[in-house]
Amino acid sequence: MVNLTRDFFIALSNNQFLNDNAKRWGFRLGAEKFVAGTDLPQAAEKVKELNERGISVTLDNLGEFVNDRAEAEAAKNQILQVIEYIHKERLNGHVSVKLTQVGLDIDKEFCMENMREILTKASEYDIFVNIDMEKYIHYQPTLDIVKELHKDYENVGTVMQTYLYRTLDDLKDLEDVRLRIVKGAYKESEEVAFQEKEDIDSNFMEAVKIRLQGNAFTSIATHDHNLIEKVKKYVEEHQIDKRKFEFQMLYGFRVEMQYALAEEGYNFCTYIPFGDDWYGYFMRRLAERPQNINLVLKDTFYT
Ligand code: FAD
Numbered sequence: 001m002v003n004l005t006r007d008f009f010i011a012l013s014n015n016q017f018l019n020d021n022a023k024r025w026g027f028r029l030g031a032e033k034f035v036a037g038t039d040l041p042q043a044a045e046k047v048k049e050l051n052e053r054g055i056s057v058t059l060d061n062l063g064e065f066v067n068d069r070a071e072a073e074a075a076k077n078q079i080l081q082v083i084e085y086i087h088k089e090r091l092n093g094h095v096s097v098k099l100t101q102v103g104l105d106i107d108k109e110f111c112m113e114n115m116r117e118i119l120t121k122a123s124e125y126d127i128f129v130n131i132d133m134e135k136y137i138h139y140q141p142t143l144d145i146v147k148e149l150h151k152d153y154e155n156v157g158t159v160m161q162t163y164l165y166r167t168l169d170d171l172k173d174l175e176d177v178r179l180r181i182v183k184g185a186y187k188e189s190e191e192v193a194f195q196e197k198e199d200i201d202s203n204f205m206e207a208v209k210i211r212l213q214g215n216a217f218t219s220i221a222t223h224d225h226n227l228i229e230k231v232k233k234y235v236e237e238h239q240i241d242k243r244k245f246e247f248q249m250l251y252g253f254r255v256e257m258q259y260a261l262a263e264e265g266y267n268f269c270t271y272i273p274f275g276d277d278w279y280g281y282f283m284r285r286l287a288e289r290p291q292n293i294n295l296v297l298k299d300t301f302y303t
Contacts, residue, residue, distance in 0.1 A: 010283070035281065050272075057093035060273045061075070065280075066105065067105060079097055095122070097115075098134055116149070119152075132158075133160065146177065160180070161185075164193050178219075201226075248271055250270070
């Protein structure tokens with residue numbers, strides 16, 4: 001049943017017609033629980049509240065299904081604006097970008113050029129740029145681009161999904177790159193990815209341990225309290241410097257736990273999605289945790 005529900009929401013997230021229409025609807029379906037606003041000033045209010053609690057943020061100007069150059073250029077310009085805004089408003093934060101947003105599906109070189117422009121602007125202000133990891137079809141191209149960009153820019157990093165069999169191997173080549181470790185949000189086949197939670201979780205811990213024994217900074221991104229407890233125990237037992245890592249969670253998820261981890265003295269970063277292209281992101285969150293639909297329905301129909 002859980003898998004059927006997950007497949008249902010993943011299929012909805014991939015529906016381009018619904019994605020396009022959602023842009024015209026404005027917020028619907030209770031999306032505001034997990035998306036911080038349809039524009040930057042709205043999201044910035046949430047950022048400031050979190051910053052006051054000692055929590056940093058990563059801002060994601062949502063965008064999917066970019067198939068032409070003009071759209072990709074527009075997305076790049078919006079990301080440049082976010083970087084300017086972080087600098088001007090002195091926000092404690094960085095940006096998260098998806099390569100498909102800035103042209104990966106159109107032309108790899110064009111996508112690289114857009115990323116170079118983003119990274120040049122971000123490095124002027126000492127702002128980090130994370131490249132989110134998308135579906136497996138984009139995995140190798142993303143790694144290739146990250147490695148190429150990292151030769152010229154220290155302020156770029158990416159995400160490793162521990163549902164993939166190859167993740168631990170691929171970490172070897174990324175020792176000096178800042179990484180976010182996640183379980184993985186897409187539906188992948190058993191040819192490339194673990195299907196059982198137990199296997200994904202144990203791979204997650206292996207990846208985290210490898211990273212914490214290395215030198216580059218790591219973001220440990222999960223809402224899973226069991227894994228968070230395991231990480232805390234590992235850090236204590238191995239006397240890992242807390243400056244080497246942070247915990248990350250998505251906006252609107254386990255908010256009390258986010259505050260508690262920050263209060264306990266861990267670096268904490270909240271992932272803040274915003275913008276009118278909220279539909280695919282929101283459907284993937286419902287796929288991960290169908291219980292969220294209860295929250296959403298309750299607010300939509302009973303208030
Ligand atoms: P789950 O396996 O979803 O949950 C484990 C257990 O934790 C649940 O069984 C439940 O007991 C508890 N739990 C979880 N959520 C809640 C809740 N809200 N309330 C109460 N209990 C809860 N994926 C990508 O593929 N690419 C990316 O670039 C990417 N970036 C991400 C960035 C951040 C900051 C985060 C947090 C996730 C990102 N993801 C990304 C998504 C990620 O891959 C997972 O799909 C998502 O985080 C769900 O897995 P989980 O580790 O949170 O735990």
